[in-house]
Structures are given as structure tokens and as C-alpha cells.
Amino acid sequence: MTTQDDLLHLARAVALSRERMEANLGGPFGAVIVREGRVLGEGWNEVTSSNDPTAHAEVTAIRKACGALGDFSLAGATLYTSCEPCPMCLASAYWARISRIVYANTRDEAAAIGFDDAFIYDEMPKPPGERAIPMDHVPTPEAAAAFAAWMAKPDKIEY
Amino acid sequence: MSFDSKDRGFLKRAVDIAFEHMRSGEGRPFGAVLVLNGKPLAEGWNSVFASKDPTAHAELMAIRRACKVLGHGDLSGSVLYASGEPCPMCLGAMFLAGVSRCYYATTRQEASRIGAQTEAIYAEYLKENPEERAIPCIHAPMAEASAAFDEWLAKAD
Ligand SMILES: [Zn+2]
Ligand SMILES: [Zn+2]
Numbered sequence: 001m002t003t004q005d006d007l008l009h010l011a012r013a014v015a016l017s018r019e020r021m022e023a024n025l026g027g028p029f030g031a032v033i034v035r036e037g038r039v040l041g042e043g044w045n046e047v048t049s050s051n052d053p054t055a056h057a058e059v060t061a062i063r064k065a066c067g068a069l070g071d072f073s074l075a076g077a078t079l080y081t082s083c084e085p086c087p088m089c090l091a092s093a094y095w096a097r098i099s100r101i102v103y104a105n106t107r108d109e110a111a112a113i114g115f116d117d118a119f120i121y122d123e124m125p126k127p128p129g130e131r132a133i134p135m136d137h138v139p140t141p142e143a144a145a146a147f148a149a150w151m152a153k154p155d156k157i158e159y
Numbered sequence: 160m161s162f163d164s165k166d167r168g169f170l171k172r173a174v175d176i177a178f179e180h181m182r183s184g185e186g187r188p189f190g191a192v193l194v195l196n197g198k199p200l201a202e203g204w205n206s207v208f209a210s211k212d213p214t215a216h217a218e219l220m221a222i223r224r225a226c227k228v229l230g231h232g233d234l235s236g237s238v239l240y241a242s243g244e245p246c247p248m249c250l251g252a253m254f255l256a257g258v259s260r261c262y263y264a265t266t267r268q269e270a271s272r273i274g275a276q277t278e279a280i281y282a283e284y285l286k287e288n289p290e291e292r293a294i295p296c297i298h299a300p301m302a303e304a305s306a307a308f309d310e311w312l313a314k315a316d
Contacts, residue, residue, distance in 0.1 A: 028311045052232060066212055089248075091247035104301040106298065124250070128263075138167075143243070
């Protein structure tokens with residue numbers, strides 16, 4: 001279900017995707033974060049211009065919105081993005097406590113123009129040892145101790 | 160799996176970083192070291208609380224710093240040592256950056272026990288229908304969005 005307001009914010013995300021691509025900042029991806037009608041942050045793909053492979057539109061918008069608010073939680077906010085989020089950006093939305101995501105282009109459409117997130121999506125559910133990036137679990141007593149120290153920490157921030 | 164004393168040293172360093180920055184109150188206890196050709200390239204730690212940035216995970220920060228050091232976004236051949244199993248966000252970033260291998264000391268299940276949502280977020284990727292996720296993802300096709308993709312394809316540079 002989308003409202004007229006949803007479509008306006010989504011159109012802004014799409015406009016950003018086009019503008020910033022034309023300015024050669026990166027691929028055609030834009031994002032806008034809105035809560036109760038207020039725009040909290042905007043982002044666009046800056047991967048090539050900033051040499052930062054994590055500078056996707058959604059991650060950038062989340063970072064800007066949190067920076068502007070001084071809060072690591074965006075609970076209640078909607079993320080409008082010109083394209084379906086990749087696995088990295090989807091998870092960043094969970095960590096930011098985003099409440100809803102609205103997107104225009106799909107991951108298949110992104111793959112058709114050379115941005116293939118489908119491969120990474122396929123890797124997500126695999127057991128770590130079976131991924132294209134080999135991952136090995138090496139338990140150490142020190143690492144377990146770090147978690148125990150966190151549990152025992154009296155002034156830890158809960159979120 | 161080959162895991163020698165050098166590997167153990169880097170993993171130990173990742174854990175030391177986790178301790179250090181947890182104690183200073185910057186974030187939850189997670190640290191990471193990125194190594195290229197046997198040499199540490201960058202370190203990262205969870206600084207979510209200090210920076211008010213929910214994406215400031217140890218692995219993501221190490222990746223961003225490493226790319227800055229190298230002046231490009233390709234970390235092919237690098238090895239990531241993480242005190243905790245990377246979450247889907249950091250794993251996605253590892254794929255985007257081309258990290259070649261990863262060693263980690265604690266699992267997503269252990270992270271759940273200290274209140275981190277890594278395990279729960281991984282479970283979200285098993286849902287077939289994006290609208291049924293804990294964060295509903297709604298598809299609203301838009302002609303202008305398709306046009307932006309067409310323009311990318313036609314772009315000469
Ligand atoms: Zn992304
Ligand atoms: Zn992470």
C-alpha cells in the first residue's frame with residue numbers, strides 16, 4: 001500500500017538517482033528518509049567518487065539522517081529508495097530501526113544494468129564455511145571474554 | 160583451513176580492539192583488522208554509540224578505512240579478521256569490496272546472547288516475500304526510475 005505522499009518521496013529519491021549519476025558521482029541510485037512528513041536525510045551512490053564501496057544511497061542516507069538527528073535510531077521512519085536495497089543496505093536499515101522501505105526499481109532491473117546484487121542475496125543464507133568468501137570460525141577465549149565483559153558492564157547502552 | 164600463528168595474532172588484535180573500544184564506551188564489543196599481503200591495512204571497531212551511526216560496525220569501518228588508505232574500492236586478496244561473525248550488512252560490504260577471506264572468533268548465536276540482532280537479521284533474508292519482512296519492503300514501480308536505469312546504460316562514460 002502506497003499513499004500519494006509515498007509516491008512524492010519516492011519520486012524525490014528517483015530524481016536524486018538521476019541528478020547525481022549525471023554529475024558522475026556514482027551509479028543511478030538515490031534514497032530519502034522521512035519520518036512524520038519530515039525529510040531526515042538524503043543519499044545517493046558515491047561509490048566511485050569517494051572510493052568507498054559502502055557508499056550506497058541507502059547507507060549514505062541513513063548515516064546523514066542519524067548524523068543530523070544525533071541518534072542511531074530512526075525508528076518510525078520510512079526509507080524511500082530508487083531501487084530495491086542490496087543485502088548490505090537492507091541490513092543497515094534493520095540496524096537503524098527503519099520501519100518501512102518503499103522502492104521503485106527491482107534487483108532484477110539493477111542486475112540488467114550491471115549491478116548484480118542477486119549473487120550477494122544468494123550468499124546470505126549459506127552457512128559461513130560454504131560461501132564464495134571462505135569464512136572460518138576460530139573460537140578464542142579472549143573473544144568469549146569480551147562478550148562476558150559486555151554483559152557485566154554496568155553502564156552499557158541498550159538498544 | 161590453514162590458520163597459523165600470524166593469523167592468530169591478527170585475530171587476537173581484532174579482539175583486543177573490541178575490548179579497548181567497548182571500555183571507552185564507543186560501542187558494543189566488536190573489532191576487526193583487514194590484512195593485505197600479510198600486513199595490516201586498517202582496523203575498525205564498533206562506534207555506533209560514539210558516532211550515533213548505526214552502520215559504524217567494526218568490519219564496515221575497517222573496509223572504509225582500508226579503501227581510503229589504498230585510494231580505491233577494491234580489496235581483492237585481503238583477509239578480514241573479526242572478533243565476531245560479520246552481520247549481513249558487513250558481509251554485504253565484504254562482497255562489494257571483494258574481500259577474499261574471513262576469520263571470526265564468536266558466532267551470531269553468541270552475539271544474540273549479548274543482545275545483538277545479527278542472527279535475527281540473517282533470518283530476514285530467508286523470507287521470500289519482501290513485504291513480509293520485519294521491515295516491510297514495498298515495490299512501487301515508477302517510469303522515471305526505469306528511465307534513470309536506461310540513461311545509465313546509454314551513458315558513454
Ligand atoms: Zn546497497
Ligand atoms: Zn556488521
